[in-house]
Amino acid sequence: MDGNTITDGTWNAHLENPYLAPRETLYCLGLLSGKTDKTIARDHDIEPQSVSSRIKNVHYKLKTANRAHLVAELIRLKIVTLNVSPMVMMLLAVFVVNSVPLVVNDNPDKPRQVRIVQRTGRRPEYLPLDNNIKGDELCLKTQLYIA
Missing domain, CATH: 1.10.10.10 (Winged helix-like DNA-binding domain superfamily/Winged helix DNA-binding domain)
Known part of the structure; x- marks a missing residue:
């Protein structure tokens, strides 16, 4: 140095x-x-x-x-x-090169897979569809989470 x-x-x-x-x-x-x-x-x-x-x-x-x-x-x-x-740097380079996949996305036109998870432990809430609600037209609001 x-x-x-x-x-x-x-x-x-x-x-x-x-x-x-x-x-x-x-x-x-x-x-x-x-x-x-x-x-x-x-x-x-x-x-x-x-x-x-x-x-x-x-x-x-x-x-x-x-x-x-x-x-x-x-x-x-x-x-x-x-x-x-230099030896540690070489080992690190080998590790990084071997851990990177050769093909990241084989078909770019294919949409990414999204998993939707629904929570069941909560109490459902009922909401009206709009302000002009008639009778029993209620909608069950569920909470969806994208994981």
Whole structure:
């Protein structure tokens, strides 16, 4: 690793990137490692509010809505990279390739199968068909759920 890259667990963070300040990148690396703001603050001897405000700045800079979106952007922009051995990466690739079916939908014109489940444990409710109801013209309302 060069002097501009730091490691936390299985993640590498590149401090010299055009998107974030080095401290913002450092705190984002803590997020990727699953740490809370309080834990990140304790590791760097600062207040948790400082970590929160830096993370908010990162949200603004990368135009992200939440922390999951932030993590996705950090990976997409290659600010952080996964630190795994080539052998593990090769095994993962083999697993992914073998788990993907070759034919996803053999007939795209065929509609997708939908299973309709009717709940029977609830009391049925009777509703009029319309405002001009005559006599016993009631409709049994059942609740159908698509599973």
